[in-house]
Amino acid sequence: MTTDLTRHAGHDLARALRAGETTSREIAEAHLANAERDNRALNAWLVIDRDGALAMADAADARLAEARREGAAAVAALHPLHGLPVALKDLVSVAGGQCTAGSRILEGYRAPYDAHVTERLREAGAVFLGKTNMDEFAMGSSTEHSGYGPTSNPWALDRVPGGSSGGSAAAVAAFHAPFGIGTDTGGSIRQPAALCGVVGLKPTYGRVSRYGIVAFASSLDQIGPFARDTRDAAALLHAVAGRDERDSTSAPEPVPDALLHLPDDDEAATALRGTRLGLPREYFVAGMEPGVEARIREAVAALEAAGAIVEDVSLPHTDYGLATYYIVAPAEASANLARYDGIRYGPRLADGDGGVLATYLRTRGEGFGAEVKRRVMLGTYALSAGYYDAYYLKAQKVRTLIKGDFDAIFAQGFDALVAPTSPSVAFPLGARLEDPVAMYLSDACTLPVNVAGLAGLSMPCGLSEGLPVGLQFIGAPWSEARLFELARGYEALTADADWRTLEPTDLSAAVDPAAPTPAERLAGATAA
Ligand code: GLN
Numbered sequence: 106m107t108t109d110l111t112r113h114a115g116h117d118l119a120r121a122l123r124a125g126e127t128t129s130r131e132i133a134e135a136h137l138a139n140a141e142r143d144n145r146a147l148n149a150w151l152v153i154d155r156d157g158a159l160a161m162a163d164a165a166d167a168r169l170a171e172a173r174r175e176g177a178a179a180v181a182a183l184h185p186l187h188g189l190p191v192a193l194k195d196l197v198s199v200a201g202g203q204c205t206a207g208s209r210i211l212e213g214y215r216a217p218y219d220a221h222v223t224e225r226l227r228e229a230g231a232v233f234l235g236k237t238n239m240d241e242f243a244m245g246s247s248t249e250h251s252g253y254g255p256t257s258n259p260w261a262l263d264r265v266p267g268g269s270s271g272g273s274a275a276a277v278a279a280f281h282a283p284f285g286i287g288t289d290t291g292g293s294i295r296q297p298a299a300l301c302g303v304v305g306l307k308p309t310y311g312r313v314s315r316y317g318i319v320a321f322a323s324s325l326d327q328i329g330p331f332a333r334d335t336r337d338a339a340a341l342l343h344a345v346a347g348r349d350e351r352d353s354t355s356a357p358e359p360v361p362d363a364l365l366h367l368p369d370d371d372e373a374a375t376a377l378r379g380t381r382l383g384l385p386r387e388y389f390v391a392g393m394e395p396g397v398e399a400r401i402r403e404a405v406a407a408l409e410a411a412g413a414i415v416e417d418v419s420l421p422h423t424d425y426g427l428a429t430y431y432i433v434a435p436a437e438a439s440a441n442l443a444r445y446d447g448i449r450y451g452p453r454l455a456d457g458d459g460g461v462l463a464t465y466l467r468t469r470g471e472g473f474g475a476e477v478k479r480r481v482m483l484g485t486y487a488l489s490a491g492y493y494d495a496y497y498l499k500a501q502k503v504r505t506l507i508k509g510d511f512d513a514i515f516a517q518g519f520d521a522l523v524a525p526t527s528p529s530v531a532f533p534l535g536a537r538l539e540d541p542v543a544m545y546l547s548d549a550c551t552l553p554v555n556v557a558g559l560a561g562l563s564m565p566c567g568l569s570e571g572l573p574v575g576l577q578f579i580g581a582p583w584s585e586a587r588l589f590e591l592a593r594g595y596e597a598l599t600a601d602a603d604w605r606t607l608e609p610t611d612l613s614a615a616v617d618p619a620a621p622t623p624a625e626r627l628a629g630a631t632a633a
Contacts, residue, residue: 110135115283115337119185122169129169129188133162133232136190140234140281143612148256149266149275151195152203153235161232162188168230185340185365187230192276192285195236196243196319197328199223206319207239207269209252210472214451220317221352222286222328222345229344234282237272241474242442243293243321245269246547249538250476257534258301259609260572264531267297267547270331274301277331278609284341285331290321291430292526292551294329295563299526299575302565302609304338304592305331307551309582310558311356313342314349322437323354325430325555335564335596339364339589346585361586368590370597377594378412380520387423388524388550396569401525404566404576407598408523415523420510425503426553427545432487432500433556438477439484445472479541508557515581521591525550526563526575554579562588564596567604 110118110132121127137155144150165188172179193199196206198216200223205211219227226233240250248271249255256271258264259279266275270287274297277285287294289307298305306329313328320326330341343364348357368376384405389398409415447453447468448461454471456463473481487496514522527547537544554561559579566576576595580588599605 111139111280113283114334115189115332115340116185118189118283119187122188123180123183129162129165129232130159132188133158133190133234136234136280136282139279140276143259143279143281143616146257146262146612146616147259147275147279148254149237149272149279149281150192150235151205151207151238151253151272154202154233158190158232158234165230165232184229184344186226186284186344189231189284190234190282191226191231191341192234192237192273192282193223194239194270194273194285194287196239196288197223197236197286198317199233199236203236204319205253206243207241207251207253208472208474208477210445210468211451212252216317218317221314221349223317225345231284231344237270237276237285239272240269240293241477242319242438243269243288243290243326244438244476244480246292246296246544247532247534247537248272248297249534250474252474255534258531259612260302261531262610262615263533264572265300265534267300267527267531269293269297271297273331274298274303274305277301277303277333279612283332283337286328286341286345287331288318288321288326288328289551289555290325290434291555292548294331295526295551295561295575295577296548298331298563299577300531300573302573303331303333304335304562304564305329306338306342306562306585306588307554307560308342308346308585309560310555311354312346312358312560312583312585314347314352314355316349316351320441322434323441324437325434327555335589335593336367339367339586342585358583363586364589367593370600373590373593373597374411376590377408377598380413380591381518382408382413382415383418383514383519383522384415385418385420385423385522385524387420390528390549392546393525393528394530394569397525397527397529397574400567400569400574401576404595405523408595411594411598418514418519418522420514420553422503422507422510423553426507426556427549429500429503429507429556430548430552431483431545432496433504435480435484436487436497437484439481439488442473442477442481445469447472476541504556507553511553511557511559511579511581520580521584521588522579524577524579526577527551530569530572530574550577558582560585560588562592564592566595566599567602568607
């Protein structure tokens with residue numbers, strides 16, 4: 106172990122913990138110190154719960170000591186996440202804790218119970234460091250739509266980290282936690298993973314229970330892992346996946362043990378031989394940055410050199426993905442967000458004796474940000490009488506066509522598709538705020554996966570303009586273990602690549618206590 110515990114992968118920390126080389130408390134302290142130091146510059150965390158984290162760490166240390174007394178089998182039975190820090194997106198319910206979903210309308214709200222993933226992580230012995238920043242109700246691709254100020258990208262503080270799970274991605278990239286939880290409705294795990302240079306997976310729809318997660322678009326939302334390598338991301342998925350009676354859309358599909366036993370370097374690289382990968386031509390979208398395309402083509406060449414068979418394929422309905430998504434997601438959001446009425450959750454803004462309608466109008470008018478209001482209006486319109494057939498129903502039909510494109514490819518025996526995650530590297534803060542469609546296009550390569558209910562993984566594949574580029578692997582439903590094996594293979598192939606040694610900005614030097622926070626910069630920019 107080097108002295109800086111935050112530079113290690115979770116699986117290294119797990120080994121050191123069991124070997125008695127460190128403690129969960131030491132690991133938590135080291136990560137909390139980074140998070141507390143950097144947050145002024147990054148705004149990745151909406152709350153850092155030092156006391157709660159240390160109490161969980163002490164409990165994990167006590168449990169490990171007890172397991173040691175019980176014997177080697179008891180130690181071996183501890184989950185790989187035991188005693189290790191996790192960053193939770195602030196839409197995951199943790200009993201008694203805040204859960205803002207990035208919205209002012211949930212300021213001060215306390216979750217009355219644990220989400221399913223929270224329970225599972227507690228059982229695994231994980232340590233919660235706090236809650237991370239996000240676009241309001243997960244609507245966005247930059248974390249700039251947060252009601253609590255934007256998050257910065259740890260690679261370049263004047264750039265976005267992606268979104269909506271930008272806080273978790275930035276926290277993992279900046280060595281605040283080896284593990285992060287996000288949600289992905291149209292790309293919100295994979296796109297920030299790409300822009301921050303970490304691994305992120307959007308599981309198959311139904312793989313992880315959504316119980317206790319603030320809903321955005323219920324037929325698209327999935328919870329998934331962030332980590333700095335594939336083994337850690339797979340272990341985190343393993344901890345949270347599986348059937349839960351409280352979410353009827355969670356599937357009884359077994360959670361593969363293979364997630365905990367990804368192959369080592371040599372075996373992983375060898376396993377690529379003979380793998381059949383499709384390269385969807387529609388994913389090389391107009392306006393894609395040349396540096397991004399170059400990295401993707403190089404990654405494909407490396408996979409081919411390792412013996413993978415890569416074939417050009419076509420997903421002809423890709424172009425309709427964005428339009429379909431922006432009917433289905435706002436429609437479902439408008440229904441899900443109807444519950445924030447000032448009566449049941451969060452602050453209630455009454456208007457003199459204007460009655461209940463005035464309370465609704467003022468609470469929602471002031472509590473929701475502009476992007477959320479835009480979605481609620483779009484969705485309400487698409488669902489209104491006379492328009493339902495023309496928009497929502499039509500979008501659901503197109504959705505079937507998009508899914509059909511993927512089904513046809515997987516029926517031909519392809520192991521996975523390989524594609525870019527994002528057409529650009531991290532863009533400057535503010536660059537897409539005035540143009541919602543430019544912001545929406547950030548997810549052109551990720552949202553078809555949600556529309557079709559598939560699994561998708563993003564991992565780093567080099568840099569362009571000094572910023573991370575993400576490589577996406579897309580798999581058939583329930584193919585997560587296979588996707589992780591492929592990704593592990595690519596990771597092994599590039600283990601010695603020069604870009605692997607590069608890291609985000611050293612924030613210990615960059616954090617100027619006198620400099621404005623991202624929230625203050627935003628306020629200044631809006632005022633100007
Ligand atoms: N950027 C997309 C949106 O704004 C996807 C967000 C997400 O996956 N939560 O809806």
